[in-house]
Every structure is written in structure tokens, then in C-alpha cells.
Amino acid sequence: MRKGVLELCILSIIGKRDEVYASDILHELKQAQLIVVEGTLYPLLTRLKNDELLSYRWEESKSGPPRKYYRLTESGQQLLTELKNGWNELVTAVEQIIKIENQA
Amino acid sequence: MKKTFTINLSGLIFHIDEDAYERLQDYLEKLKRHFGGKTGSDEIITDIESRMAELLQERLGDQKQVVSMADVEHIIAQLGQPFEMETEETAEEPTHANTYSRRSKRLFRDPDRRKIAGVAAGIAAYLSIDALWIRLLFILSLFASGAGLLIYIVLWIVLPEALTTAEKLEMKGEAVNISNLEKAMRKEVNEVSDKFNTYAKGAHESFKKKVPEATNFFDRLIGVLGHVLRALVKIAGVLLGFVLLFLGLGLVTGFVGGLVGLEGFGHLWEAEGFRFSPLLFGDLFFESKSLSSLAGLSISLIVLLPLLLLIYAGLHLLSAGRFRLSHFVLVSITVWFASWLVVVGIGVSTAFDFRHENRHESMLKEFVPASDKPLLIAAADNTTMAKLGESFMLDDERLLMLNQNASQIFDFPRLRFLPSEDSLLRLRLISEARGRSLSKAEDRSLNVDYQPVITDSSLHLPMLYGYPAADLLRGQRVTITMEIPLGEEVFFDSSLYNENLPNHRNYRYFKRYTGKTWVMTPQGLTEVK
Structure with missing residues (x-):
């Protein structure tokens, strides 16, 4: 359950801004309190990349180590749309049930 | 600072x-x-x-x-x-916390309680017993042809040292949770800082007395030396890895090759007249085919597993610890010991089948030999020869042969010539066999088939005696003793020496006697010129 949600969030963060590097994703996820420790992100990113949902390029940074900038691949984009739809359906379904419960 | x-x-x-x-x-x-x-x-x-x-x-x-x-x-x-x-597999399980705290123990070397490399202490921690027992076992196993030493060295190489606090907890099987970690860590920090303090104090004082300025230089020197040493150790590890890997691979190839060679290419010895097949021997030695296979398998495992461990250790070293199969070492050692148990079990059970010996002696004939010409000893017209299938060496004295469908085992009888104490010529046949019980041994000795043909002036000997292969190899043996009156002459017919028979000591024996006349003297048979 949570695994899918995290993936959805990562994909959509990347999708929203076209190109992002890990610290940006971390920043957003932490703000939303979706992850507790930063280490969680890296295995996920690597897996998404290995599944060819993400691609990346290196960019030198003046202030720190070289950064990996991630962007969505075509199949990543597709999956993101599917996941979003699935999520919306789920949310509607759950809300309906909660509403009924509240009324009862 | x-x-x-x-x-x-x-x-x-x-x-x-x-x-x-x-x-x-x-x-x-x-x-x-x-x-x-x-x-x-x-x-x-x-x-x-x-x-x-x-x-x-x-x-x-x-x-x-x-x-x-x-x-x-x-x-x-x-x-x-x-x-x-972890977000993946474990996050969805509701028992996440439990699985973690009940996490299985892992085998490490324990650097804190070590005597040599901490292998025994690590095993003891794993089994939650006192390290004394493990050490005792290792010392005892030194007497088992040094097996303990080999195992110790292999474990030393293969087992990682418990370095981090989490690993030390894992080694003892304690839950790796925050409070335990903290507890263990605090203990460790205290110990280390105590040690460090006393050491530092001592070092500081001794330095102060001698060369205070040199501290920095020494520090650096030791630092550099440490790096060099570490690099050397790494290189040595890789070299040792290569040596172990190739040694292991070589020995495995040798062993497997040897077995295949004996089994498949044993006929190369057929020029010498025999071949040896471990499988065939096993089937004729153990009580059932499955027992024979089990014994063969266990013996192979006993030889092969330490070699596989060598290969594993080699790969482990070469890959700088990255190549590791979880539980491989533990499983192989367990299987190795289990194989020993099986072999010892089968060995003891088989040994029991050798417990009783029966010696069946029968007087074939007792007579006054015809005095006009020498007693003729010749080969019996013998049809078993034509039926022979495989033959193989049992030891240097005995050559065993089988008929073509492997239902009968054949062997050469032993012949003994003794001076008779009177004027009678006596022929005795002794057949021996062993068994679990006296009656079983007797059955086997009676199953031995050997029938010389005797007349007043001749003795026709079959070249081989036979017994059912179902009786197994249980020390069956036939001896013919001839008590010959002093002065009596004996002629060995050249039919006793057959070029086509396997070249064997029992048989070669005849080469010396055939075609000649011999006379019995108090010293035994002597050639008549």
C-alpha cells in the first residue's frame, strides 16, 4: 500500500517539475511527512530507474557534489497517469464509504 | 587534540x-x-x-x-x-516490528571474547552456550587428523567479524532495537574509552620521558605503516583467495576425475587382467544397493565438502567479502558431520556382518597313493572360465571375478602342500566365511562351491571357486591342503598354467611348478631333476 503511494508521489514530483534532483524530492516528501529517513528514497529511485520509468543526467554543481537530475521516461509518464487515476478512484471510493459511515 | x-x-x-x-x-x-x-x-x-x-x-x-x-x-x-x-516487502506486513526484533541470529566472529580469532566465541554466542565447550570441541577435533584446524581456518576466513553494535547484538540473537543498541553501545564506549585512557596515559608518560617531539612523527609513521600493512593484507587476501580457489578446484577435479576414471577407464588395466569399479565393489560389499549408494554419497561428501569450503573461501576472499551464500558454511559443516555419522553407522552395521567366522573343513579323500608313477595334478575341465565377466582386484593377494550377469563371484583357491605324518595322502578342503551370526557364517561357507575331481592317481582342480554374489564379500576363502607322504612324487600338469587368465600371484605361483615333477621332503616339495 504505502510502497505504491511513495512511488506515485515520487513520480508526480518529478513529473510536475520536468527535471529534479534527489534533494528536491526529499524536501517535498519530508514536508509532506511521507518519509521519516532520507535513506528510504535512494533504493526506490534506483529501482524506478532500473525499471526504466526514470532517466537521469549528471550535472556539475558549484556548491557540492555532482547532481543526478531525474526526469520521467515515456513509460514513467504512462505509469504516473495510471497511478493517478487509480489513486483518484480509490480516494473517491473510500470517501464515499466514510461519508456513508458518518451519516449512519 | x-x-x-x-x-x-x-x-x-x-x-x-x-x-x-x-x-x-x-x-x-x-x-x-x-x-x-x-x-x-x-x-x-x-x-x-x-x-x-x-x-x-x-x-x-x-x-x-x-x-x-x-x-x-x-x-x-x-x-x-x-x-x-525498508519500504518494500516489510512495510506492508503488520508484524514488522516483531519480525525485526525476532530476527534470526547470525554467525559472526566475536572479537571481544576471542582467544585466537573469535571463531569459537562467535559460535558459542550463536548457540548461546559457553565458549569453553566449543573450544574443547575444536581441540578434541585436532586429534581427528587435524580436521578441527582446517575447519577453524576456513571459518576464520569466511565468517565476518562482529564489528558494529548491531552485529554484536545479532550475533547473540538479541533484538536490534533502540534500547538494546543504546545499552550495548554505551557499554562498549565505556570499555573502549577506559582502555584508551589507560593506554593513552601510559603512552603519554613514556613518551614524555623519552622523546616528546617524536610523537607526531611516530603517529604519522604508524599511520603510513598501517595503510601499507592494510594494503599488503588485502593483496595477501587476494593471493590466498586464488590459492584456495585453485587448490579447491584442483582437488575436486582430481577426486571426481579419479572416480570417473576408476569407473569408466578402469579397463585400461585390463592389459594387466583386471579392472576395479568402486560402484561394483560397493554393491558387493554393502548389504543393499541403496546402502551402497548412501555410503558412496556420504564418503564423497566427506571428501568434497571441505574442498567446496576451500573454493567458497577462495571466492569470498577474491571478492573482498562480497561473495557470500547465507548459511553455506553452517549447512556444509552440518552435512559433513551428518555424512560422518552415516558412514560410521553403515560401517558399524557392516562390520557386524563380519563378526563371526565359520571354518568348514571336509576331508575329500584319504588314501595310499599308487606308487608306480607320480600323482598327477591338473586343471579340471572347467566351464566357469568361459562365463567370466568383470574381474577386479580386491587387494594384492586376491583377485575377484564375476560371471557375466554378476550373480556369482569367483576367486582362486589357495593350495598348501604339507608332508604327511604317515603313508596316507590326505586331501582336505577348507571353506571359510564370515557373518552376523555363526549360522549365517556357516550358510555362507556352505554356499561356496568348489569340487575337485580325485582318483587314486590324479587330482583335477577347478581353477576357481565360486559363491553367490548375494552372499556379498564376507571373507569367503577356499584352501586345499594336501598332506603328501614323504618320498611321494607329484607332477603338475601344464594345464594349470593358462596364459589367458588374469596375471595374479595365486596363479603365477603355478608357473613355477607346472611341467615338472616334485618330491615331498621334510622341508616341503622339492623339484626332481
């Missing part, structure tokens, strides 16, 4: 305190172990290192130059412990 190291994280240079360096290294080591099996593990580590560099840089800012323990602790807390990074 603190010693600092210079490290390179993702291409950035950091100065870092010694203790902080160790903590950081420890953490990275743990991450590597955690992600070790997964695809893309190197990439994950690189990404995390890169993030570390970023975080450290943020924390240091412009003023601070050296990374301290607090900085390292901070970024570790931010990045999280390896198990906290």
Missing part, C-alpha cells in the same frame, strides 16, 4: 575526526551489507554517499573545517538506519 583523516565523498574532500570517521565507515559498511544482495546496490550507496556529502557541506558551512562525531551522528539520523529504509 584529535587526529583527523581526509576523505573523499562523491568527489568532495572532507577532514574528519578519527572517531567520526570510524562511525561513518561503520555506517557505510552496514548499508553495503543491507543492500548487498539487491540489484543496483552500488548505485544506491553512491547516491547516498553523494547525499552525505551534500548534507555535510551544508552543516559545515564556511567556518568549520572538520567533520565531528556530532555531524556524522546527525546525518546518519537524517538518512536513517538501513532497516528504517
